[in-house]
Amino acid sequence: MTKNNQIVLEMEHINKTFPGVVALDDVSIDLRKGEVLGILGENGAGKSTLIKILAGTYLKDSGSIIIEGKKVDFKNPAEAMDEGIRVIYQELNTLENLTAAENIFLGEQELRKPFPIISWKKMVEESKRILKQLNVDINPNTVMEDLSVSEKQVIEVAKAISKKAKILVMDEPTAALSEGDKDSLFEIIKTLKESGVSIIYISHRLKEIFEITDRVTVLRDGKKIQTVNTQDSDDNELVTMMVGRDISEMYPKRKVPIGEVVMKVKNLKAEEVEDVSFELRRGEILGIFGLLGSGKTHLVKALFGANPIKEGEIYLKGNKVNIKKPWQARDNNIGLVPVDRKMDGLALMLGVKENITLANIQDLGKGFLIKKSVEREKANRWVKNLGISTPSINQAVNSLSGGNQQKVVLARWLESGSKVIILNEPTRGIDVGSKVEIYKLMQDLCEKGAAVIMISSELPEILSISDRILVISRGRITGEYSTEEATEEKLMQTACIR
DSSP states (O other): OOOOOOEEEEEEEEEEEETTEEEEEEEEEEEETTOEEEEEOOTTSSHHHHHHHHTTSSOOSEEEEEETTEEEOOSSHHHHHHTTEEEEOSSOOOOTTSBHHHHHTTTOGGGBSSTTOBOHHHHHHHHHHHHHHTTOOOOTTSBGGGSOHHHHHHHHHHHHHHSOOSEEEEESTTTTOOHHHHHHHHHHHHHHHHTTOEEEEEOSOHHHHHHHOSEEEEEETTEEEEEEEGGGOOHHHHHHHHHSOOGGGSSOOOOOOOOSEEEEEEEEEETTEEEEEEEEETTOEEEEEOOTTSSHHHHHHHHTTSSOEEEEEEEETTEEEOOOSHHHHHHTTEEEEOSOIIIIIOOTTSBHHHHHHGGGGGGGOSTTOOOHHHHHHHHHHHHHHHTOOOSOTTSBGGGSOHHHHHHHHHHHHHHTTOSEEEEESTTTTOOHHHHHHHHHHHHHHHHTTOEEEEEOSOHHHHHHHOSEEEEEETTEEEEEEETTTOOHHHHHHHHTOO
């Protein structure tokens, strides 16, 4: 708990409405020098709107913002940045054709000699220093489009750290980070605190809130519920404030009968995957846990035909299958919900209806003619069955919450008849209430005869929802546990095997 009571930021009685929606209703927060203030709330609680007002992206309807005793009224992000406010948004904000170093120091005049000549050597050296602080091995000269999602997230963190911020806002900064990288980030946060930087930390992960924050403010339905000292609170209190739901309901697990083997993977070798073998049974949720760089996402892509298989065999219900392309995975009733749903899972500007039927467009008619009535019927059925919250099946999916976007991707593969469903970080960036819904849906699928592979970096999730857990490190399976024998310590130790 920070002992410094100097207030650096006050947001008083902030109100913001959008057409038909009250986003913020008389919300007030304060932030102290060298403090980490957590902000919790489900999607739609008002967290993002509050931060965007602080960052100058949105204009408030009423209320006051006071920084170090001075009242300010930001009309754009540049004005907020001039006051020392830096924001790391959950959605990546990188320039894909530039290098990592160029992204980190974009617009930094200090790296220039006589304008407009840039000291490329100094920029690369400084990038290496910051990335070393983050304990990651990323070449600053690598073009962004060649980096993984998690590596791009690291660059976003490095970009913010490179700026001399008074107030640093982190919106789900660890969503794509491994446990090791998360720990490195937390060490950097502690260093920033000691240097007097004040941090607003938004996360759906309660464990992180208790690890890193001094106080926590909870929002619900656009209103401030309460601010508490983190050390004086517990999981149950925060969850109840957020959603009115007891902590015991966070990881609902039903006993589903486990049946015959539906998938067998034998001696699989692919990019970053070395000699992986396992079996998956009907009605089973098979959890796969690994740290960043373990090969878990490469394994997923190989199983789905997105990465070429070099050696090994895949059997479905005893029959050997040859999966070289994603459409072959689809035809073999394998579905994938990818780690980055917006980049790889959704056509963001299309509607809910089109996204649900996208993988099965051949079933909607012949040639170029699509039977709109059939498309509507299919979409409406899955919106109802999965509880997708949307004003209309024609609503563009980029306007839906993270949990509802995830349901849309899942609906697509259920519509295609998938019996093996691979979920890569299924609750990444999703609020507590939506997580519970996703867990229940997974178990509904298993009860109906499907089998689920769940890749997750959240230890409480993998331990609570899986029926069996595989641990992967450096492209190899290094451990297998029943949920009864698995512990966080065992999984981490096995994940670190070289």
